[in-house]
Amino acid sequence: MEFFLQLLVGGIVVGAIYAMVAMGFVLIYKATDVINFSQGELLLVGAYISLSLMVQFQVPFLLSVILAVICSFLVGLLLERLVLRSFINEPVISVIMVTLGLSSALRGLMQVIWSTDTRVFPTVFSQAPVKLGTVLVSQVYLWSLGISLLLLVIFALFFRYSLLGVAMRATADDQQAALSMGISVKLIFAATWAIAAVVSAIGGILLGNINGVNPSLGYIGLTVLPVAILGGLDSIPGAIIGGFTIGVLENLAGGYLDPFLPGVKQVAPFVILVLVLMVKPYGLFGKPIIERV
Amino acid sequence: MLIRGMTVLELTNVEVIYDKVILVLKGMSLKVPEGQIVALLGNNGAGKSTTLKAISGLLKAEDGEVTDGEIIFCGKPITNRDADKIVRDGIFQVMEGRHVFEHLTVEDNLLAGSFTRKDRHHVRRDLDMVYEYFPRLVRLRNRIAGYLSGGEQQMLAIGRALMARPKLMLLDEPSLGLAPLLVREIFQIIKRINEEEKTTILLVEQNAHMALSIAHFGYIMENGKIVLEGEVEKLRDNEDVQEFFLGLTDVGKRKSYRDVKHYKRRKRWL
Numbered sequence: 001m002e003f004f005l006q007l008l009v010g011g012i013v014v015g016a017i018y019a020m021v022a023m024g025f026v027l028i029y030k031a032t033d034v035i036n037f038s039q040g041e042l043l044l045v046g047a048y049i050s051l052s053l054m055v056q057f058q059v060p061f062l063l064s065v066i067l068a069v070i071c072s073f074l075v076g077l078l079l080e081r082l083v084l085r086s087f088i089n090e091p092v093i094s095v096i097m098v099t100l101g102l103s104s105a106l107r108g109l110m111q112v113i114w115s116t117d118t119r120v121f122p123t124v125f126s127q128a129p130v131k132l133g134t135v136l137v138s139q140v141y142l143w144s145l146g147i148s149l150l151l152l153v154i155f156a157l158f159f160r161y162s163l164l165g166v167a168m169r170a171t172a173d174d175q176q177a178a179l180s181m182g183i184s185v186k187l188i189f190a191a192t193w194a195i196a197a198v199v200s201a202i203g204g205i206l207l208g209n210i211n212g213v214n215p216s217l218g219y220i221g222l223t224v225l226p227v228a229i230l231g232g233l234d235s236i237p238g239a240i241i242g243g244f245t246i247g248v249l250e251n252l253a254g255g256y257l258d259p260f261l262p263g264v265k266q267v268a269p270f271v272i273l274v275l276v277l278m279v280k281p282y283g284l285f286g287k288p289i290i291e292r293v
Numbered sequence: 294m295l296i297r298g299m300t301v302l303e304l305t306n307v308e309v310i311y312d313k314v315i316l317v318l319k320g321m322s323l324k325v326p327e328g329q330i331v332a333l334l335g336n337n338g339a340g341k342s343t344t345l346k347a348i349s350g351l352l353k354a355e356d357g358e359v360t361d362g363e364i365i366f367c368g369k370p371i372t373n374r375d376a377d378k379i380v381r382d383g384i385f386q387v388m389e390g391r392h393v394f395e396h397l398t399v400e401d402n403l404l405a406g407s408f409t410r411k412d413r414h415h416v417r418r419d420l421d422m423v424y425e426y427f428p429r430l431v432r433l434r435n436r437i438a439g440y441l442s443g444g445e446q447q448m449l450a451i452g453r454a455l456m457a458r459p460k461l462m463l464l465d466e467p468s469l470g471l472a473p474l475l476v477r478e479i480f481q482i483i484k485r486i487n488e489e490e491k492t493t494i495l496l497v498e499q500n501a502h503m504a505l506s507i508a509h510f511g512y513i514m515e516n517g518k519i520v521l522e523g524e525v526e527k528l529r530d531n532e533d534v535q536e537f538f539l540g541l542t543d544v545g546k547r548k549s550y551r552d553v554k555h556y557k558r559r560k561r562w563l
Contacts, residue, residue, distance in 0.1 A: 170405040177392035182380025182409035
């Protein structure tokens, strides 16, 4: 039982981070119909910047996070402006290929700057575990969970109530109509990429604090894709629930099945995805196309 | 010319080309005087919707371009300006086929319409104004717009335009696909908006009867240019308009299909 709870808590924490990164996928997909394969690299950008600031420039953790978030915001804007803007009105499939290219380019660039060794964050959160009932949880897990949940709530409120949030949802719904409202589609795309880069960066920093940072952290992007598809690529609540589902199931599969089937942890999310899509082709919360009768 | 008042919008010899090859407007000129409803009538493919999109800037999203001529709004040239800037200038187009945001609630649709407003504190009051014009929308305010009926969606589309408080509203076929009674209701509201909010309206319609019943001035388009214009009373008396748009013969009887083959020969304005 205790082993189970341990796995469950770990799964929930990772799930919350997945949910946040999946939100980045969903945002870009909703607004621009594009699946962004460079999401994982955006995770790395944030983690590396924060880490370098702390290690090389002795910047305090919180400040390094804020600076990393600002840098990621700018990176998102820059990618949109320099690369993706010129693909507005091009077929979606070409844009998806561009994000794949972007992923390789960013990865290469980061390996040049930071090499491929695993780097570890200086200890930020106290090592002493907290006892929750019978389960011991390390503080970094609790902080990660808290920060992810807080951000998820902030973004949910932003989309629900702010004018820019309404405009982003409107653009996702009908681009031409949004344009006719005076909503600058370019502005919305730029905001979308910037926000997606920021949530990924925070996800990267949290995961980096748990596992250390090396280029393979970027492959989280690949794990998060099933999360986003599972919840329905265009649903933010779906991304959140998908994140927790995949996080928990992946951890449980890893804990119980890995001794018999090594590597099952990495495969589990995709198996779950296939099973869910067989029953619900739009994902758990994906919008079907509205057909008035 | 019997146009009174100041001209808010003027098109002079506008030429529009789609995809760099297809010439749709061939020297289109028209004037919209302040505070009036101007109707733009014409057959399918005459270029009515293209005219509206050229004014609102939505043309660019469809690979169209104004290649010649000039569009002046309130004394300022707006030819080929970005669509979102034109909305800020005060022109709002209600697109053909309603185009409500299907997955947003009615109220979020209205809020999206207010996106360009700087006086945010008046938005609440204007929501009430829209609900006053379209009382049906009140109990639907939290519904997802995609599930509304066609008439309700058209009301929402016009309400959304009101939220931007435009000086000039471009309406593209508000009667499309609606039952006759509903069409009458919506046209009465359009007339009220024009009278009470002093919104100038440029109206594109297939339903010439309805359009001429609320408009002050009318233009008739064919093949990318204006072929006839005048006060609505005059247009209604014009034999050709009666025959080709109102479906009447000169004695006021329904037109017989036997005479349709004379269509080309009997037009007098060409």
